[in-house]
Amino acid sequence: MNFSQKAKNIEPSLTLEITAMANKMKEDGVDVISFSAGEPDFNTPENIIASAYEAMKAGKTKYTPTTGILPLKKAITEKLYRDNNLSYNTDQIIVCNGAKQCLANIFLALLNEGEEVLIPKPYWVTYPELVKLAGGKPVFVDTDKKNKYKFKVEDLKKYISSKTKAIIINSPNNPTGTVYTKEELTEIAEFAKQQDIFIISDEIYEKLIYGETEHISIASLSEDAYRRTVVINGVSKAYAMTGWRIGYCAASKELVSLMNSIQSHFTSNPNSIAQYASVEALTGPQHTVELMKVEFEKRRDFAVERLSQIDNISYIRPEGAFYVMINVSALYGKKIGDISVNDSLEFAKMLLESEKVAAVPGVAFGFDDYIRISYATSMNNLEKGLNRLENFIKGLK
Structure with a gap:
């Protein structure tokens, strides 16, 4: 067979x-x-566990809208505004079964057969495989130790082609732990504008940055960067909620609508109880x-x-x-x-x-x-x- x-x-x-x-x-x-x-x-912190228990006792164990419950989507928009200076409406947010499903939905919604995604080396293991599953082609961008293995515009220029659809930025990075600076992100955002390609910004480790280094979301740098960037985040790393499987994505209303259609047939909504727990994670005590x-x-x-x-x-x-x-x-x-x-x-x-x-x-x-x-x-x-x-x-x- x-x-x-x-x-x-x-x-x-x-x-x-x-x-x-x-x-x-x-x-x-x-x-x-x-x-x-x-x-x-x-x-997982006790207040989050308690909120899940209360949700179950209150009967919040049914199907929810595919893109997530409204309280969670509101909490996400508030978080993005508070922490990242990004303004989204709730119809620009989709909640998924972990950040992996966010990425899978994105590639399925963006890529036509043979279109290319630029991925810096080293890369998180799942990026190229999800690109391939969506019919795309991962193109690996060689990076320099002198720049802590972060790609620069001159690196990207070597790999850009008429088939390039998007670039992936993962900051803080898995596996290196490096963080892109505002200046580096500004140059990349301008390059993406010139080439008219999407930016996929994986920010799942945002809260785990040390010393004086700070996280900047590339979507916050300009109106154009905002329009072409897909921001991915979740509760797994910052709140020790890996098993709860809640990731989220912020993008244009049109792209979220396509992702909604895809997710509705793959998994429908994320776990209802985990969604209510995630509301507490984002809005409750942060200590x-x-x-x-x-x-x-x-x-x-x-x-x-x-x-x-x-x-x-x-x-x-x-x-x-x-x-x-x-x-x-x-x-x-x-x-x-x-x-x-x-x-x-x-x-x-x-x-x-x-x-x-x-x-x-x-x-x-x-x-x-x-x-x-x-x-x-x-x-x-x-x-x-x-x-x-x-x-x-x-x-x-």
């Missing part, structure tokens, strides 16, 4: 593959330190966000200081999110016993097998010289895991 060629062209998520391997080892009683998962290790960010910053500082003590590696110092990209390419060609490490996937698998530490191979992000670790874990796990990483590296000969 023949299956869909489009489905066959999709690469499975290496992030989830490594996580699944680590989880299986844990189930077998192995002491695994997991640096692979992209989610906070904190529980837990700050507490979590402070803890992540402590872990970031510990991780990069510890990594600086390990020979034969380097790293990208993150400004946001909760990941560190570690360059391990100087170790390629070395061996443990008779087994040689030649790429990031082999490095990650051998690290898991020998030292019981789960990290994501950089090849998943288009960066085979690197592995990615997440510091969304306890300080104790972070210390133990990095000690094991150093031990693994010392064992390579």
